[in-house]
Amino acid sequence: xxxxxxxxxxxxxxxxxxxxxxxxxxxxxxxxxxxxxxxxxxxxxxxxxxxxxxxxxxxxxxxxxxxxxxxxxxxxxxxxxxxxxxxxxxxxxxxxxxxxxxxxxxxxxxxxxxxxxxxxxxxxxxxxxxxxxxxxxxxxxxxxxxxxxxxxxxxxxxxxxxxxxxxxxxxxxxxxxxxxxxxxxxxxxxxxxxxxxxxxxxxxxxxxxxxxxxxxxxxxxxxxxxxxxxxxxxxxxxxxxxxxxxxxxxxxxx
Amino acid sequence: xxxxxxxxxxxxxxxxxxxxxxxxxxxxxxxxxxxxxxxxxxxxxxxxxxxxxxxxxxxxxxxxxxxxxxxxxxxxxxxxxxxxxxxxxxxxxxxxxxxxxxxxxxxxxxxxxxxxxxxxxxxxxxxxxxxxxxxxxxxxxxxxxxxxxxxxxxxxxxxxxxxxxxxxxxxxxxxxxxxxxxxxxxxxxxxxxxxxxxxxxxxxxxxxxxxxxxxxxxxxxxxxxxxxxxxxxxxxxxxxxxxxxxxxxxxxxx
Numbered sequence: 001x002x003x004x005x006x007x008x009x010x011x012x013x014x015x016x017x018x019x020x021x022x023x024x025x026x027x028x029x030x031x032x033x034x035x036x037x038x039x040x041x042x043x044x045x046x047x048x049x050x051x052x053x054x055x056x057x058x059x060x061x062x063x064x065x066x067x068x069x070x071x072x073x074x075x076x077x078x079x080x081x082x083x084x085x086x087x088x089x090x091x092x093x094x095x096x097x098x099x100x101x102x103x104x105x106x107x108x109x110x111x112x113x114x115x116x117x118x119x120x121x122x123x124x125x126x127x128x129x130x131x132x133x134x135x136x137x138x139x140x141x142x143x144x145x146x147x148x149x150x151x152x153x154x155x156x157x158x159x160x161x162x163x164x165x166x167x168x169x170x171x172x173x174x175x176x177x178x179x180x181x182x183x184x185x186x187x188x189x190x191x192x193x194x195x196x197x198x199x200x201x202x203x204x205x206x207x208x209x210x211x212x213x214x215x216x217x218x219x220x221x222x223x224x225x226x227x228x229x230x231x232x233x234x235x236x237x238x239x240x241x242x243x244x245x246x247x248x249x250x251x252x253x254x
Numbered sequence: 255x256x257x258x259x260x261x262x263x264x265x266x267x268x269x270x271x272x273x274x275x276x277x278x279x280x281x282x283x284x285x286x287x288x289x290x291x292x293x294x295x296x297x298x299x300x301x302x303x304x305x306x307x308x309x310x311x312x313x314x315x316x317x318x319x320x321x322x323x324x325x326x327x328x329x330x331x332x333x334x335x336x337x338x339x340x341x342x343x344x345x346x347x348x349x350x351x352x353x354x355x356x357x358x359x360x361x362x363x364x365x366x367x368x369x370x371x372x373x374x375x376x377x378x379x380x381x382x383x384x385x386x387x388x389x390x391x392x393x394x395x396x397x398x399x400x401x402x403x404x405x406x407x408x409x410x411x412x413x414x415x416x417x418x419x420x421x422x423x424x425x426x427x428x429x430x431x432x433x434x435x436x437x438x439x440x441x442x443x444x445x446x447x448x449x450x451x452x453x454x455x456x457x458x459x460x461x462x463x464x465x466x467x468x469x470x471x472x473x474x475x476x477x478x479x480x481x482x483x484x485x486x487x488x489x490x491x492x493x494x495x496x497x498x499x500x501x502x503x504x505x506x507x508x
Contacts, residue, residue: 014291014301015284018421019428019466026422030269037268047268072426166441167448168280170273172326174445179269187420191428191466194421212273212445 004138005081006039009099012070019191022069025202026183029064032094032108033178035078043136045128054117055128059110059178060089063148063203066096066106075099081138088122089113090133093143109148151205151247153229157219160188160230165214175209176216176245185230185248188218197226197252204248210234217242226252258392259335260293263353266324273445276323279456280437283318286348286362287432289332293346297390299382308371309382312460313364313432314343317402319455320350320360329353335392342376343367344387347397363402405459405501407483411473414442414484419468429463430470430499439484439502442472451480451506458502464488471496480506 008031016027040046040057050056070076076098083091094108114125125133163184171177182204210216215238219231229249233242262285270281294300294311304310324330330352337345348362368379379387417438425431435458464470468488475483483503487496 013284013288015287015425015431015433017426019424019426021426024422030267033269034267167272167443167445168278168437168441170445171269172271172273172275174273177269183422187422189421191421191424 002043004136005079005141006035006042007077007079008035008038009075009077010034012072012074012076014072017072018194020194020198021072022198023072023074024183025064025069025186025199026179028066028069028096029062029182029202030179031078032062032064032080032110033059035080035094036092036110039080043132045133050114050128051117055114055123056117056173058113058115059206060113061111061148061150061203061205062108062178063110063145063201064094064106064108065145065201066199068105069198070096070098070105076105081141082133082136083139083143085125085133085137087124087126090125093141095141095143107143107145109143109145111148145201148203149205149249151203151229151249153221153231153247155221157221157229157231159217160220161218163216163218165210165212165216167212170212175211176214178206181232181246181248184216185218185232185250188220188230193252197254199250200253201251202248203250204246206246207244208234210245211236216245223249226254256297258390259333259395260289260296261331261333262289262292263329263331264288266326266328266330268326271326272448274448274452275326276452277326277328278437279318279323279440279453280433282320282323282350283316283436283456284433285332286316286318286334286364287313289334289348290346290364293334297386299387304368304382305371309368309377310371310427312367312369314367315365315402315404315457315459316362316432317364317399317455317457318348318360318362319399320453322359323452324350324352324359330359335395336387336390337393337397339379339387339391341378341380344379347395349395349397361397361399363397363399365402399455402457403459403503405457405483405503407475407485407501409475411475411483411485413471414474415472417470417472419464419466419470421466424466429465430468432460435460435486435500435502438470439472439486439504442474442484447506451508453504454507455505456502457504458500460500461498462488464499465490470499477503480508
């Protein structure tokens with residue numbers, strides 16, 4: 001019987017590190033998504049099985065909170081486990097730990113839905129292999145960070161940037177890659193800012209898909225001196241209405 | 255005694271695959287650079303040692319030629335070896351092979367210089383550990399693709415795009431990441447084009463460094479129906495002169 005908690009080892013690759021020699025948040029996010037994928041595949045409710053029955057996982061929300069980012073060449077494990085499972089949503093947590101020192105770098109939380117790939121409608125997670133996923137729920141392992149929120153913004157925010165989406169932004173489902181939104185949001189700050197204020201917490205709520213060729217518009221709202229919300233809207237054509245794609249919140253260190 | 259050829263295993267991670275379910279060329283390029291780095295570090299002439307004596311490797315040219323790109327979840331090895339070493343340049347080759355089937359996906363060639371990190375001037379590669387690198391030269395392993403060229407363009411090319419460089423583009427040396435140029439070049443074609451014409455060969459000659467905040471300007475020249483050269487120029491300020499950063503050549507399948 002497989003354990004409830006899966007553990008996967010990664011390397012902070014040198015070309016995945018930023019100017020401060022620390023892993024980019026986007027690449028860490030990618031490692032968390034990989035760990036989630038490996039954990040689910042190993043336990044027979046991953047994409048490999050779901051694709052065969054025309055279903056897929058869709059990430060709804062992700063929060064990552066770090067004491068520190070791994071330095072280049074650090075070997076770290078991502079542990080991941082399911083905190084709870086309901087019919088239409090499941091919560092999956094992450095812990096990031098240095099292999100050599102045992103130091104805990106930080107934690108992550110995420111919320112996932114399962115959809116039918118033909119109708120794009122939510123499907124019942126607990127129907128997969130007669131509720132197999134429930135048998136892996138792990139309630140005792142701590143994840144001492146705030147819950148992942150829906151990222152509320154009081155207003156639309158101030159328009160700060162528009163970008164065109166291109167070939168490199170697109171994933172296997174022909175949607176803009178979930179990780180690319182993280183990179184594009186974090187590109188709103190410059191190196192001077194990051195020198196003084198590394199990221200403490202990054203949170204994103206995925207609202208709608210966007211596609212190659214869409215224009216993404218970024219709206220920023222300052223919550224306090226070190227916390228900003230960024231809303232991403234898309235325009236499919238120059239004259240189309242703007243549609244919300246995701247909302248994110250970034251908290252920097254003081 | 256370590257072997258002349260180093261072999262490193264990688265996974266075609268699902269979120270590193272493009273819309274066609276195949277590994278992005280940029281991510282493959284990153285794996286090749288990692289393999290080069292691991293191979294050199296393992297043999298005492300890598301960044302770990304060089305940084306301690308204020309020297310570093312600088313990639314000058316890279317060519318990757320693929321029969322096929324690995325599909326998502328494929329496990330593949332990157333073998334790498336030094337084909338020759340002169341005072342100021344060394345040639346390093348790559349072979350990409352599927353772990354499960356033994357299929358050879360393709361090959362790579364690269365040229366590297368070593369510089370002093372303080373003066374930024376070339377230094378003598380053969381002085382490192384009394385010419386240690388020469389003892390690893392492997393002349394017999396085949397690399398059956400054309401040599402890496404300087405990428406000649408007959409004219410400046412037609413201006414096709416300008417982009418701003420941002421936080422995510424910058425590497426640990428505070429230069430624009432070598433791999434990001436590959437992504438930005440390949441973003442010049444759309445999904446329709448890639449559907450019909452996957453990349454056969456990608457080649458890039460690195461001429462000068464660019465930095466965060468520089469504007470990159472892309473100039474394209476059609477060599478034949480399926481071959482294009484792309485020159486990247488930088489502007490450090492809006493009124494600055496344009497300076498050449500790199501030249502690349504992309505050959506697509508018919």
